[in-house]
Amino acid sequence: MQAWHFSETAYPYLPDESTYESVRVTLPNGLIDPAKAADLWHRYLDEWAYADELGLGIMLNEHHSTATCMDPCAPLIAAVLARETRRSDILLLGNPIANRRDPVRVAEEMALVDLLSRGRLICGLVRGVPYEISATNSMPLRMSERFWEAHDLILKAWTTHDGPFSWQGRYFEHRQVNIWPRPYTQPHPRVWITSLTPSSVARVADHGYTVATFLVGRDGARRVFDAYRARRTELGLPTDDGQLAYAALVYVGDTDEEGLAGAQKLMWYIRANKVPPQFNNPPGYSPAAARVAAWRGQLPASAFAHRTFEELIENGVVFAGNPDTVTAALRRFYGDVGGFGHLMIMGQAGHLEHDETIKSMRLYAEEVHPRLQDLVPAVA
């Protein structure tokens, strides 16, 4: 199984949650101490450099107007990592292309990072979470249509080499598309797309892209992966484990006790997410029926924030313990979901300090990773 080190690069030094309405969109950035933010950023980059030394993949993302993630521009950080690291693939998961005004610019940024890293880029394309809507002034309606038109334009920009083509789509217009440089990887960088529900998986499977799903637990992951495999079977095509990726909170300690304590600190990622309904559930982001259910107080099946730590461990949202415990839990999860090839490790969050972070990274790389090598996918 391929493993990826992921940090959401939070600014965790916040006042008590009762003093603010939302950790996203409206929390004033005056709360940031720039010196502390700079220290944190260099530390997070050091941790990715350490992942490179350990042979773990590097995964980063972006969010906007939020203390939970100080990276509003993942392509910039990917470019830094392309120079700072030598071995590991760089998974940028991902570019929120339904919120980006100019897909050609996204194609250019990704081509450049792919070139700088000599082909180590994996270009994630994501729809973006609902709280990005206000933060990016992006219309929450018809996002899927915008997403796929942007995707088509980006792919065409990467793979056209005989001069400009014209694009006059429903959502994007660019009459002379001819990106320089073109990607290092031919015909184009690897593409991953996120999906949390089976309904959006088919189109990802049609392209054969890796589908990445986050914190949905063993039943949720099984549903997403089964939907992918079913669609591939329908098309008469095989599914490789490398096309299926899962993100979880993972902390490995010398002892179970230490592993659980570390994972408790990672829970900041789930718990420090106070967001009111107007940002959490904007009109059009979810189907009307889902919004009605939310008004009725019904939680979607994928909701996990209200679950206890123990339930999250049982469900495979959290993996924690000593190397034996974590290895066993991951092997069980692998079997329960019908196999998958990539574990995206939420290995740093909130107040988990540098020493604690790299200890778990090292234990995973040295004690867990080798014992999952029989599960390595054919396709990276």
Added chain:
Amino acid sequence: MAAADDVPLRPVGGIELELRELGAGRPLLFLHPETGLHGHGPVLDLLAGHRRVLVPSHPGFGRSSLPDWVDEVDDVVYAYLDLLDELDLTDVALVGCSLGGWIACELALRSPRIGALALVGSLGIRVGGPEDRDIHDVFASSPAELARLAFHDEAEGARFFDYPSRTDEELAITARDQEAAVLYGWEPYFCDPKLRRRLRRVAAPTLVLWGASDGIASPDYGRALAAAIPGARFELVERAGHFPQLERPDAVATAVLSFLEA
């Protein structure tokens, strides 16, 4: 007001339009706000006592269809131009509230069939500079905030925005209404920046009604709107917020009808 199930859908310009008809007499086209038709029964009944009142749900609102090519106010305006032609209505009194007021302005600029224009808390123009919020960001507001800003009587506002108190059928409509409001109002935010200049061409006699306690768009915004329309009359509705037709249906119906009779 007729129950939703009894309202026929009328094909207009490629859209299946939910079109209520009440009362009898000279035609009045009522254009609802971005919150849909919820709560509009009393004002519509009052108007229908004196006029033939036509009440469409804008495309995507209520049970009106939302073809995928519809994505801006102009699409709604052209559907209503078709509707007025097909019904061959003349000397139409146009009453538009908030988003419906914006649509009414655009329609009044384009159709000779409009005989009079009544705008109630109408959106549609841009008044201030880049840092001025002409119109409060309703998409970034909690129901409690909307109750306070959009209503003079906060308790009535709280009842209006208490979505869980609505029936399942109403809530399904509410969800559609909110999506359609986003489609038409997201960006530019509930306005066409060019509309204000163009309003000099409105020929119909115009009344601009404004809730004195409107916290969504201030009475000054309403005065700027009235100033842009030749000869328009501006009147405040006391003890009302952004939806005077909901909070003071009698006052609004009386003001509109007396303006039309004048």
